[in-house]
Amino acid sequence: MKFITLIILVLAVITPGVISGCSSDNSRILNNFSAEPIPDKYNPLVFEKQEYDMVAGASKAFNVLVFNTGVFGSEEISLSLKCLNHSSAPLKSVFLDSTPQSIPVNSTGDFWVVLSLNLSTPPGNYVCLMTASTSPENFVQNSFFLKVLRLKVLR
Numbered sequence: 001m002k003f004i005t006l007i008i009l010v011l012a013v014i015t016p017g018v019i020s021g022c023s024s025d026n027s028r029i030l031n032n033f034s035a036e037p038i039p040d041k042y043n044p045l046v047f048e049k050q051e052y053d054m055v056a057g058a059s060k061a062f063n064v065l066v067f068n069t070g071v072f073g074s075e076e077i078s079l080s081l082k083c084l085n086h087s088s089a090p091l092k093s094v095f096l097d098s099t100p101q102s103i104p105v106n107s108t109g110d111f112w113v114v115l116s117l118n119l120s121t122p123p124g125n126y127v128c129l130m131t132a133s134t135s136p137e138n139f140v141q142n143s144f145f146l147k148v149l150r151l152k153v154l155r
Contacts, residue, residue, distance in 0.1 A: 037065065038065075039065045039066060039067035039108055040067055043142070044066060044067040044069055044132075045064065045065070045140045046064070046065050046142065047063075047065075047142070047144050048062050049062075049144070050144050050145060051144060051145040052115070052144065052145070052146050052147070053147045054117055054147070054148055055149050055150075055151050056118065056119050056120070056121040056122075056123065056148055056151055057121075057151065059114050059115065059116040060114070061112060061115075062113060062115070063110055063111070063112055063113075064098070064111040064132075065108055066108065066111060066132045066140070067103075067107070067108045068105050068108075069105075069106070069140075070106070071138050072103065072132075072134045072138055073105070073134070073138075074102055074104070074105070075102065075135075075138075076101060076102050076134065077100060077101060077102070077132050077133065078098075078100040078132070078133060078134070079096060079100075079111055079113060079130060080096065080133070081094065081128055081130050081131075082129050083126040083127065083128040083146055084126060084127055084128075084129075085122075085124050085126050086124070091121065091146075093118035093120055093121040094116070094117055094121070095115070095116045096114070096116075097113065098111045099111075111132075123148045123149060123150045125146075125147050125148075126145070126146040126148065127144075127145060127146075128143060128145070128146050129141055129142075129143045130144070
């Protein structure tokens with residue numbers, strides 16, 4: 001019995017969070033580590049985060065990075081967005097504002113985009129698919145999650 005207790009205690013100290021108050025240096029390092037997303041030929045369209053929270057009627061600006069693998073040539077790249085809820089119904093009250101730009105081949109370009117929601121946007125969880133394209137045949141896509149929160153009015 002003492003042997004089993006000793007094994008549990010050792011595992012608890014090594015594995016952070018099993019016993020409240022115990023932690024390791026490795027867990028603190030991992031919790032403080034935040035890597036910038038870097039687009040490349042395998043993942044040419046990346047966002048700052050994979051999940052965004054917004055309130056209906058609000059706007060949020062964020063950075064989108066696009067790596068031109070050569071698919072786009074030297075043409076101007078435009079971004080578009082489509083968001084769906086759990087029943088695959090499209091979110092029609094979302095708007096994306098970004099300026100098209102040219103990105104040299106094998107280079108990365110920054111797009112500052114503004115995502116805006118109407119006041120009528122229903123709360124819920126959505127999956128948004130962003131497309132960077134120069135034409136219907138030349139595009140790359142990536143998705144992120146959008147959580148539309150309920151707006152509470154204080155009286």
